Structures are given as structure tokens and as C-alpha cells.
Amino acid sequence: MRVLACIKRVPITGGRIVLAEDARAINTQHLAFTMSPHEECGVEEAARLIEAHKGDSVVLTLGPPEATEQLRDAMALGIDRAIHLQTDGQEWDGEATAAALTDAIRADEAASGRFDIIFLGNESADSGGFQVGARVAYALGRPLVTGLKKVTLDGSSVRCEQEVEGGRDVYVVPLPAVLTVKEGLNLPRYPSVPGRMRARSKPVAVSTPARPAPHLELVRLAVPAGQGRRAESLGAGAAAAPAVVEMLQKAGVV
Template identity: 40%
Template sequence: MHVIVLMKQTFDTEERIRLVDGKIAEDGVKWIINPYDEYAVEEAVRLKEQQDASVTVVSVGNDDVAQALRTALAMGADEAVLIDGTELQDERAIAKAISAYLAKTQFDVLLAGNFSIDNGAGQVAIRVAHQLGLPHVAAITQLTIDGGKATCVREVDGDVQTVEAQLPALFTAQQGLNEPRYPSLPGIMKAKKKPLTNVTLADLGLSPDDVAPRVARTDLSLPPKRQAGQRLSGDVEAQAEQLADIILQATGQAGAR
């Protein structure tokens, strides 16, 4: 069984966003594997441990992304592929590049995160599946693979669905799917020797026209800063009294005394 994981490198969740010259400053930022993609990597490595599987991790970006791919290799993935994303400006283009790569590859299970915590559009993985003619099940919290069939659990609008899917298929990982491991020291050592292949758009037979953007960013801004408000004084009784009035006011149920 061949499992492919689509993953992205993102800012750490504890990073503040700073704008310098109208752009998001990246100096000194701590980078991580997008947390939802990390669940996908972990799930793939578990499949490898439980069944006879090989795991390939695929990412799109510049050379710095190799660091995140090495982390996935250290977690237990076998191979990494880095598609040059420097010319890819929207989700459609990124999905085209990944699809072009996957179209030449045989696999059974495609895993990805539910969305990325930076861009948060949640488009790329589903576009890839659609382009390749594969079914998908998004935001899964449980996955069981048995032969050519997968059974998974997903939460949608307060309902819990159990879905069966024929492989090959895409599954996107939701929080709760698993608890990702930390790479072990031997894992980190081994990862250095595992293959990491760089792929260019030309390698994929894509021209600049094929990936010309359909969407462009025209502006970037930070939300207005919130100010610290008022500390309520008095004893618990007085504080609760004040809070109750504040809440009733804000929810339009004021007038109560």
C-alpha cells in the first residue's frame, strides 16, 4: 500500500503577525508542519506500522520547506517530494501542480489536513482529489483501512457520520484523529538519509500559462487592536451582579433589575 500525504509548512500558532512594507514579516518566525497536516502525517505513519505501507510526503513551496519535510521523514515517512511553488500564486495553481505530480504516481490513500492555519481556504486537497477523479471524505476523526476499503468517522454540523470509501481516495484530517508523535533522535538521524526529491513545474510539464493566477491579493491589514477594559471591583456578589447586567445589556435582554 502506498500512502501519500500532502502537507504545508506554516507559522507556529503562537506567532504574532507583523506587517513590514505591507507584507507579512517572516524574519525570526518559528515554522512548523501545519497542525492538521501533522495529523495526516501521523495517520500515514500509523498505517505503515499496522500494515505493509510506504509513505511519501509531498509539499509545495521554496527550499525552506525541506525542513518541514525532513520533520515528517523523522516521524516515519519514507520519502519526500518538494514541488517548486515559487511561481504558484493561488490555490488553483498549487492544486494543478500537485495533481500533475500525483497523476504520474500510483497510490492507495491520499491524506491531507482539513485546512491550513495560515491561508485557511481549505481548497487545495479537495481540488486535487476532484482533478484526479478521486472521491474524498473531509474532516475525519477516525480512519480504518481494510483491503481496498476505508471506513472513517467525520463530524459535520453536530452530527457524527460514518462513511465508507473505496480506495484510492482522499481523506482530510480533523483534530482528534490522533496524537502526533515527536520525532525520535534515531528518527531524525535516519531522516537525513531518506530521499527528498525536488520537482520543478517544467518536470511536471506545466507552463506558466497553465498556472497563471485567477485570484490576486490587493491588500493586507491587521485587525484593530483590542484595548484592555475594566476590572470589576467588589466582592463576588457585587462582581456577579455587575456581570449579569453587562451580559443582559449585550444580549439585548436589558431592563432587568
């Protein structure tokens, strides 16, 4: 079978987000980067499917040259090869991102055959547009199921569990399908040293699509005002226990 995982490179924010001078991006000078958490689970699931069923696994991203790191991370988890749609670091809106991914998927499928499953994150950690998966699925004319916490292959269809209030809704859709996943789908493995070594020599196909004018156009970012919480110290160490219990009593929970 053939499986694709789409990922996005995002900064690992610490306790406080600091903006760049023009307020159009996060100041990432002192930040490390990762792939968006939901997508890491998509990569893990793709690697597991290919381990179990054999075939070809591919990871695809639209991002700056540095996103090669995240593609190598995905390949260290077991993905066979990568496609990198390189940008100059400017943000692409959801429509433009989906169009570029769709073009790349069509080109790869024309050369190597149809993907049985395409994984994307339910939403990216940073821009949170909640739409790239839906656009890719619609453009390809394939069924889409979103927000998945469990995926089970069953012959030529796939059983999907979506987390909802009070349990999980179940969908069964035929392959090929597009699935957007959430963290918790699986526990991604920690890449092994041999895995990392192998990832270095796996192929990365690079192209540089042109960025269309965004229809959802970022003007500026702002850090929201705090929630006005002002920490009151109840003390230090075990000696603070009576003060804590009094607070809990006042709150009506003891």
C-alpha cells in the first residue's frame, strides 16, 4: 500500500510567546522547532501501516528550507522518502497550502500510484486554520474523516474513531481516503540512532511553488492580555497544607 503523511514545521513555544518586531510572526530566535503534535501521530501511524502491510510511505511539507529537519525526523521514524515544497518563510493561508499540497500529491501519484491513505493533522498547532485536510480531500474527490483517535484498516475500507463529547463516533469509509488525526491516536516512538542514520540518506524531492496572494491575509499578531490572575502565596512546603485546604473549603470543593 502507499501512505502519505503531511506535516508542518512549528516553533516549540515556552511559557510566553514573544513577537517579532513587525508583529507579523513569533520571535523564534531562541526557540526550537518540531512538527505539529497531531501530525507527529499521523507520521507514526503511516510508519506502522507500512511496517504491517509493506509498501511505500512518503512525508510531505510546505515550509522553509529548515523544514528539512522535520522531514528527516519523520524519516527517522520509518517514512521512506520526503517531498519538500520550499517557501521563503512567509506564511501561506489554508487555501494556498492545500492547493500546493494537492498539486504535489497529484504529481507523485501520476509517477508512483495512488495513495491509499493521506494523513494530515486535524489543525496545525500555530495558525489553527482547521481546513487544509478538507480542501485536499475535496480537490482529490476522496472521503475525509476528521479528528481521529483510532484508525483500523479493514480490507479496502478503514474504520475511524473520532473523539466527541461522551465517547467516540465511528465512521467506515472506502479507500482511498484522507484522514485528519489528533494527538492521542498513538504514542509516537522515539527515533532510534540507526533510524536517524538511515534518514540522512533517504531522498528529499525539493520544489519551490509560487505563493499566491492570501485571501485570508494576516495583518498583525497580538499577545492577549492576561486573565488577570494574581497569584496569592499560600506558603511553602508541607506547612502550607492547612491554608490549601481552607482555600478548597472556601471554593466549596471539600
